[in-house]
Amino acid sequence: MEVNGITWTWQWRWLFTAVILFIALxxxxxxDYGRRHHPKQASRQPILFYAGLLLLLLIAASxxxxxxxxxxxxxxxxxxxxVALxxxxIMVSDPLAILADGLPQRYRTPLSQLPDTHPRFWAAFYQLTRPALAWFLFLIIFWLGYDPQFHQFTIRHEWLHGLGMALLFLAACFYWWHILAVSPRLHEPMTPIMRIGYTLVGALxxxxxxxxxxxxxxTIYNYPASIQFKGLTLSDQSVGAMIHWSLGGIIFTWIGFYLIRQWLDDEEQKPYLSPTVWSTEENMLAPGLNEQSR
Known part of the structure; x- marks a missing residue:
């Protein structure tokens, strides 16, 4: 494989690194606060969160x-x-609840009382965070990044590229918040079937x-450099398309199957109900017939 046309001007982004380090601390x-007050917290949460931050640093500063x-x-x-990994x-580690625990007490208390102290704001926030809106916002921002004209602007203007990636990341976190049902739980939890479908729809x-x-x-997108494979006629765009198709929906699909397994495990753990309880003549009647028979 040969890469042609690259003008190497990369520098480490120290400001972004400092922000990531601050969030990590x-x-x-x-x-640490939650571990002392809620001992049952999953020990793997910090590992997953820091792995997500490390990957974020990799794609934004490396x-x-x-x-x-x-x-x-x-x-x-x-x-x-x-948008996926x-x-x-980050969201499976329940970051918002743990970051809230990391606030000083003088900020933590007003934050927990926000629904009571600012009911109008909370009602508007509730409406703006519905699952359907989260999916639609994710869809629009993701597809906008592949609009040919907008895409060329992001190639020429680095600040626009950074802004687009930041908005895409926030929209993806918003969407994954509903998939993983982590804190804060503002809405009624989706049924297992709905959560599975909602997850798989994200791959579309x-x-x-x-x-x-x-x-x-x-060629839709014109980049400064190009990739050439000896003996193959693959272009940079073709390689990107293969990455998109092969890796694009893997995480969503894997999480969908994980939710299916979780749902089946929950069903197996339900207490056994004896047939003498559910197979009575009254319980076996169709809905409404027991009222007519009285």
Whole structure:
């Protein structure tokens, strides 16, 4: 494989690194507080959270960040990690509740009383965080990143690329918040079937983009560098399309099957109900017939 046309100007992003380090320390403070007051917390939560932060640092501050401005395939890899693996790792660690525990007491108490002290704000916040809106917002922001004109702007203007990636990450976290049902739980929990379907639907926009790019022969996105494989006619766009199609929906699909297994385990753990309880003549009647028979 040969990579041509790269102008190497990468520098480590120290400000972003400092922000990530601050969040990591903040989370550690909240975890320590929660461990002392809630001993039953899962011990794997910090590992997952810090793994997500490390991957976020990798795609935003390491050479991979610079390569995302030079090669379409690297940009695709960035986006796949940003919408699937990284938010899944971060949100499964229940970050909002633990970060809230990391606040000083003078801020923690007003935050817990917010629904009572600001009911109008809380009602509006409730309406704006519905699952359907989360999916729609994720869909729009994800697809906007592949609009040819907007995409070329992000190649030429680094600040716009950073803004787009930040919005995409926040929209993905918003969506994964509903999938994983972590704190704060503002809405009625979805049934297991609904959660599974809601998760698998998240793979559709990702897979669809990969499918379209796989069958597109024209060059849609013009990047400064290019990839060449000896003996193959694969372009940078083709490699990006294959990454999109193969990796795009794996995390969503894997989480969907994980939720199916979790649902089946919950069903198996339900207490045994003797047939003498549920097979009585009254219980076996169709709904409404027991009222008519009286």
């Amino acid at each position: 903040w989370y550690g403070r909240g975890w 050479p991979l960040s610079f390569l995302g401005t030079q090669l379409f395939a690297m940009r695709v890899l960035q986006r796949i990690l940003l 990284i938010p899944a790792l 926009p990702v897979k669809l983009v990969g499918l379209i790019l796989l069958f597109t022969t024209a």
